[in-house]
Structures are given as structure tokens and as C-alpha cells.
Amino acid sequence: MARDTTSDPLGNILSRIYRSIVPRSIIPKTDADRRRTILEFLVLHMRPVRVRRSTLRFTHTFGLGGMSLVLIGLLMASGILLMLAYDPSPEHAYQSILSIQDGMIFGATVRAVHHWSANILVAAALFHLLRVFFTGAYHGPRRFNWVIGLGLLIGILAANFTGYLLPWDQLSFWAVTICTGMLGYVPVIGEWLQAFARGGTEIGRGTLVLFYSFHTTVVPVVLIVLMAFHFWRVRKARGVVSPNPQDSQEDDDTEKVLTLPHLLVRELAVGLTLVAVVVLLAALFDAPLGAPANPGMSPNPAKAPWYFMGFQELQIHLEPLIAVVVLPVLGALGLVLLPYLHFDHEMSGPWFLSKTGRTTGALAAVVSLVVTPLLILIDEFWLQQVGGAGWLAVGAVAAGITAFAVFLSKKFKPEKAEFVQSLFILFMVAFAILTITGVWFRGPGMALVWPWIGGS
Amino acid sequence: MSTSEPTTRRSLLGKIWVGLGGLALLEGVWIVTDFLKPRKRQGSDKEAETLIVAGPIENFDPGSVTAFQQGRFYLARLEDGGFLALYRECTHLGCTVPWIGTEERFVCPCHASVFNIKGQVLSPPAPRPLDTFAVRIENGIVKVDTSRTLKRSSFSDSQVARS
Ligand code: HEM
Ligand code: FES
Numbered sequence: 001m002a003r004d005t006t007s008d009p010l011g012n013i014l015s016r017i018y019r020s021i022v023p024r025s026i027i028p029k030t031d032a033d034r035r036r037t038i039l040e041f042l043v044l045h046m047r048p049v050r051v052r053r054s055t056l057r058f059t060h061t062f063g064l065g066g067m068s069l070v071l072i073g074l075l076m077a078s079g080i081l082l083m084l085a086y087d088p089s090p091e092h093a094y095q096s097i098l099s100i101q102d103g104m105i106f107g108a109t110v111r112a113v114h115h116w117s118a119n120i121l122v123a124a125a126l127f128h129l130l131r132v133f134f135t136g137a138y139h140g141p142r143r144f145n146w147v148i149g150l151g152l153l154i155g156i157l158a159a160n161f162t163g164y165l166l167p168w169d170q171l172s173f174w175a176v177t178i179c180t181g182m183l184g185y186v187p188v189i190g191e192w193l194q195a196f197a198r199g200g201t202e203i204g205r206g207t208l209v210l211f212y213s214f215h216t217t218v219v220p221v222v223l224i225v226l227m228a229f230h231f232w233r234v235r236k237a238r239g240v241v242s243p244n245p246q247d248s249q250e251d252d253d254t255e256k257v258l259t260l261p262h263l264l265v266r267e268l269a270v271g272l273t274l275v276a277v278v279v280l281l282a283a284l285f286d287a288p289l290g291a292p293a294n295p296g297m298s299p300n301p302a303k304a305p306w307y308f309m310g311f312q313e314l315q316i317h318l319e320p321l322i323a324v325v326v327l328p329v330l331g332a333l334g335l336v337l338l339p340y341l342h343f344d345h346e347m348s349g350p351w352f353l354s355k356t357g358r359t360t361g362a363l364a365a366v367v368s369l370v371v372t373p374l375l376i377l378i379d380e381f382w383l384q385q386v387g388g389a390g391w392l393a394v395g396a397v398a399a400g401i402t403a404f405a406v407f408l409s410k411k412f413k414p415e416k417a418e419f420v421q422s423l424f425i426l427f428m429v430a431f432a433i434l435t436i437t438g439v440w441f442r443g444p445g446m447a448l449v450w451p452w453i454g455g456s
Numbered sequence: 457m458s459t460s461e462p463t464t465r466r467s468l469l470g471k472i473w474v475g476l477g478g479l480a481l482l483e484g485v486w487i488v489t490d491f492l493k494p495r496k497r498q499g500s501d502k503e504a505e506t507l508i509v510a511g512p513i514e515n516f517d518p519g520s521v522t523a524f525q526q527g528r529f530y531l532a533r534l535e536d537g538g539f540l541a542l543y544r545e546c547t548h549l550g551c552t553v554p555w556i557g558t559e560e561r562f563v564c565p566c567h568a569s570v571f572n573i574k575g576q577v578l579s580p581p582a583p584r585p586l587d588t589f590a591v592r593i594e595n596g597i598v599k600v601d602t603s604r605t606l607k608r609s610s611f612s613d614s615q616v617a618r619s
Contacts, residue, residue: 178550181550196492298564298566300566444565
């Protein structure tokens, strides 16, 4: 030691500082070194040393959870930059967005990265939920992680919605007006809830301050805490679910490979590709910005952000109480309780669980694909002319769903997991069609239009 | 007795701790809701800001509708000479409804609700007539109190201000 300090004092102290931070080679050469690298780095040690080889196949998870994490990273990086130049007041917000776009090098690109990452994140988290659902990865030790995941989904939607208002343009102002307007239909506490969400009776300074502080502090902190919890739970469940249903939860060492390099290299590839795609998208397509918010003039049509459009479309057809309160509450309750239903066989592993799972699921998808547009048209061109869909119509739809469920269980004798899956698909496809109708097939006055003939 | 005493004392202390913890939690919830609660803007209670002097009665023809941007309402003068101040927010989801003079009705651009000059719903989805502000007529001058919107489930003649 002593002789080193005399020969090369500076180099030695630098290398000692470096070694104190990075105790091991980042690119280890032997398996034993690789094992230790995983264990001795803070971020890496959240991973197991070895993982099941069969779970590595891309089409087993599509890397959607990891993609969500990468997108949240991009959002935080671009978000901090935007925060430095954004002014959260009704008088200056719009102007500050303009000067970010036009007055700063890469300003428009940073804003576009934030915009596209946010929207892709909603999609990625939803598809991740579907992946987990369709591989039956919510049983046993994964039960509570499903619930944490739902918490993450709510956090992501909250982040998106609170961020939507910040540009203070016509698009954002009226989308937030409409969405908070829906809250007014909650019985008893509706008016109070609405004033709470708006920070006053109308959208204004109070709303902007509330949304900005939630968007930049509360929601990101909650997301980070929940993500740490989520990843720890994946680890506790011995990694992601195995694609082979016969695999038990026991460690089966013959099937395992080292996390480094096998898993990490794959994750790196997916992550870097995603970053490249988002940056490219951002370079090619700017984030939208309408005219400055004008409380005196609503645009026509005024729509909610796309991820809430399904509810707005539902609201066109059903009594507000059913569309805004009853159905969303039932849906949320169903999702939360899903892992706690009693399943005789906790089927998991292959996509759509089994052969019966695939058949009944496909049938449900086709039925929903045909019936939902029909119902929309029947309501639009017939029921609404004679006073709207009453309880009778709602009852008829409920009876139809029940009949379909009875038919499924009689004809295919599915396991409970397969049965639940088909009903889930039925509702999922219906909601997707409502969303698509609302986003693309609704024009001025929310009348039905063909999107390719001068629609929205 | 001597053996059970320490345990009961300990469990009592434990309960007190849990109780105090619960109290602290409640306090926290209270503070947070208090900060989140929408505040009235400073001084917005003052009559000077919320009372809009619309002008003398003669300025408004029967059957006419006049927009007051600042007060966020329309002053409607009915055919029989009575006045109604209609809040401009659609009762469906809160869009601003414009008065279409040529058709003599309000048409909401968002989801096509239609209201007549009294604010009554001619076409849904709006669930109830447009909200109103209280109108006072003093010495032939029309004044509108915009501090509070008045919700109504249907039109009645008592809502109309007459001189
Ligand atoms: C911020 C959003 C989210 C992030 C960053 C995230 C991240 C991850 C990651 C990295 C994994 C490991 C496997 C994989 O990549 O598929 C995972 C697994 C899992 N996620 Fe998420 N997730 C999010 C949202 C959700 C949502 C919305 C749900 C559903 C309610 C959910 C439920 C689960 C479950 C149950 C597992 C274990 C799956 C298995 O063991 O096969 N997560 N998540
Ligand atoms: S907000 Fe006016 S019709 Fe929906």
C-alpha cells in the first residue's frame, strides 16, 4: 500500500474511490463472478441469481412489465426537464408550453418524448395486465401482487390525467371539464367530489395548482414505492410464472440459467429498442397542442382522453348513474377480487390457460365483437328516438350475458378459471369497442360518423 | 395476581399506544383533507365582485338573450317581460352552451343537449334545466347575484324576476 501512494498518489486514490463504489467488474468473466456481481450491486441484487430458462422466451411475457419501467424512467427524465421551464398558472401555462416548443433547442422533442411515453405507458400497463391475466399469473403467491399492479394502473391513469390539464389548451381544458363533470353524477357525494377534484366549482387556478402538485410529487412518489413493492413481490414468488403448467413452485435447478447474462441481456435489448422507438416517434411527431383554453367556448366535439373515452361512450347510451358509478365500481371490484375467488384448479402457464380456454375465449371475443356494435347502433337509431335505453334494455343485455354464460358452462364444461376468462374477454372486447367508437366514430355533437369522411 | 399484573399493565399500555397512533393518523387525515379542500378565492365573497349590474330594464327586449362573459351567465328576458339569469354551464357535463339566436335556443356543442330560453331541456342528455343565478330588480335596474348557482329540477314561475 505505502509504496503505491509514493509512486502514483493520484491514480491510486482515484482507483480506491472507484473500487469503493464499484467493488466488482461490471462485465464479469466467469460464472462465479457473474453470480457475485448480481448479489453485490444494489439494483441487480433485487434479481435472483438464477432464473428458469422457459420464462425467458419473449412471447411468454412480451417484456411488458419491463417496458413499463423503462417508460417511467423516460417520463421522469423528460418530466424534470419540462418542470424547469413550465409555469403552472392559468395566465402563463400555455405561453410557457409555446416557449418550450419554439424557444428551446429540443424543447419540442422533450415534450414529445414525455407525451408519447405517457400514452404508450398506459397501453403497455394495460397489455401487461392482460398478459398476467391470460397466463393465469395471479394465483398463489402472486395474489397480492395483482392488487399492487392494479394500484400501479390507477397511479398511471392519475399521472396521465393530471398531466393532461397542464398545457391549458382547449383540448385539455374541456377534457378535464367533462371528466370531472362525470363525477357530479355520483350519488350524494357527487357535488362535493367534483368540487374536490376541481379545487373549486369551476376549472381554474385551483384546479391547475392541484393537478400540477399531484402530477409532479404525489403520483410519482406513489408509483416509485409501489414499483419497488411490485418487483420485490415478483422476486418473492420465485420469478414470473412458468409457462409449463406442470412445473410446481419448487425450485427445479436443472431448468435454471444465470440471470447475468441470460435475463439481463434480453432486458437490455428490449429496453434499448423501446427507448429508440420512443425517441424516433418523438422526433417525427410533436405532442398535440390546441388553441389556448377559452372557458367561454367549448369545442365541438369535446372528448375525454382516449383511456377514459370508453366511459364517455357508455354515458351516451346509459343512465349516468349506471355508466359512471355502477359499472366502473363493479368492474373495479371484479378486478380486485379476481385472485381471491375460489378456483378448484389454479390454472396458469400457457397463454389462455388450455385448449378449452382458447376455444371459449375465442367464442366470447367473436360474440362481443358482433353484439357490441349492434347494441350501439340499436340504441343510436332506435332506442334514443323513443326515449333512451331504460331499465328494460339494461335488463335485456344482462339476461343475454347470463344466457351466454349458461350456454358456455353447459356446452364446454370449462374449469372455473376458463369460465372467468371467457367472461373477462366478453367485457374486455366490449369496452375496447366502446373506446374505439368514442375515439374515432364520434364527430360534432357526438353523432356517429365515419372517421375517414372528415370526422374527428 | 402478581404474575398477571405486569401483563395487564403492558397490554393496557399497548392499547394506549395503539389509540394514540390512531389519533395521530386521524389528525393527519384531517390536515390533508383541510389542505385539499377547495378554498374560496380571497375576497370573492365581497358583493362588489359577485353582484353584476346588468343595466336598466329597457335595455333588454322581451324574447332576447344577452351574454355576460364576466358573470358567466345569460340574461334572458321572457316574452312576458320577466327576467332569468341562466348559468352558462351545461347541466350534462359542464360545457359552455352558446345561444343560437336564429333558432332561439341553447345548443350544447359537446353532446348536443338543447335548452329553450327558460333553460328547459328540449333534448337530452342534459338531466335538468340550466342552473340560474338570483336576479333582483331595484329601481328599474337589473342586478344578478353570481355568488351561488341555483339548481332546479324543473322550471317554475317563481324563478322569474319581475319588476
Ligand atoms: C407501472 C406499472 C407496472 C410495472 C412497471 C410493472 C412491472 C412488472 C415487471 C417488471 C414484472 C416482471 C414480469 C414481466 O415483465 O411481465 C411484473 C410482473 C407482474 N405484474 Fe406488473 N407492472 C406494472 C403494472 C401491473 C399491473 C397493472 C398489473 C395487473 C393488475 C400487474 C400485475 C403483475 C403480476 C401479477 C406480476 C407477476 C406475473 C408473473 O409472475 O408471471 N402489474 N410487473
Ligand atoms: S356537456 Fe352539454 S351535452 Fe354534454
